[in-house]
Amino acid sequence: MKLCPLCKKLHRSDDSLNNLFNDVFVLCYNCFSTFKVIFKRFKIDDCMGLAIYDYQSIKDHLFRLKGLYDISIAPIFLERFIFYLNILYEGYLIVRVPSSLQDDLKRGFNHVDKIFENLKSKRKNFFYKNRHYKQSDQPYENRHLIKDVIKVDKGIKTQGKILLIDDVLTTGQTMKTCLNLAKKLGAKKIKILVLSMVCR
Numbered sequence: 001m002k003l004c005p006l007c008k009k010l011h012r013s014d015d016s017l018n019n020l021f022n023d024v025f026v027l028c029y030n031c032f033s034t035f036k037v038i039f040k041r042f043k044i045d046d047c048m049g050l051a052i053y054d055y056q057s058i059k060d061h062l063f064r065l066k067g068l069y070d071i072s073i074a075p076i077f078l079e080r081f082i083f084y085l086n087i088l089y090e091g092y093l094i095v096r097v098p099s100s101l102q103d104d105l106k107r108g109f110n111h112v113d114k115i116f117e118n119l120k121s122k123r124k125n126f127f128y129k130n131r132h133y134k135q136s137d138q139p140y141e142n143r144h145l146i147k148d149v150i151k152v153d154k155g156i157k158t159q160g161k162i163l164l165i166d167d168v169l170t171t172g173q174t175m176k177t178c179l180n181l182a183k184k185l186g187a188k189k190i191k192i193l194v195l196s197m198v199c200r
């Protein structure tokens with residue numbers, strides 16, 4: 001039996017898919033069925049991206065992790081797809097889009113690292129912000145300025161495949177900046193994986 005972190009009910013996985021995996025999921029099937037899975041494919045420049053959920057259907061849960069620091073719900077987002085995602089992104093180096101260092105320090109963890117923690121590929125977060133800057137605080141017309149804020153750690157070179165990850169894709173400017181930087185570093189293939197996207 002598992003305790004579902006959303007409805008707080010003890011549950012035994014009793015739907016047919018869960019039976020295959022023998023109670024491995026933290027989230028009960030009732031709660032999971034409220035998450036709208038979209039598996040939407042999109043492109044930024046010439047790179048393919050994948051968004052897993054409709055944003056509205058998960059935004060409250062995301063806030064609970066990100067804003068209320070409830071780390072217990074971090075596994076619920078990817079647990080049902082982790083097997084598939086590990087096959088899809090085998091051999092990729094996972095690199096997170098940088099978030100506000102101040103927020104991470106306040107939280108004591110980075111929520112994106114936590115959400116994607118069970119992806120097996122190697123990871124290295126070599127992007128950072130050179131000053132306190134939150135894209136979500138900026139008026140729309142200033143959001144291109146992000147490209148002067150994101151920098152790469154010294155001495156990083158990569159000729160391999162990179163998977164850029166983030167929780168929510170909104171304007172895509174931050175992602176695009178990281179994409180261009182990764183290309184400059186010499187990455188030969190880049191893909192993008194986000195939990196959700198605000199419809200563009």
Ligand SMILES: [Zn+2]
Binds near residue numbers: 008028031032
């Ligand atoms: Zn539940």
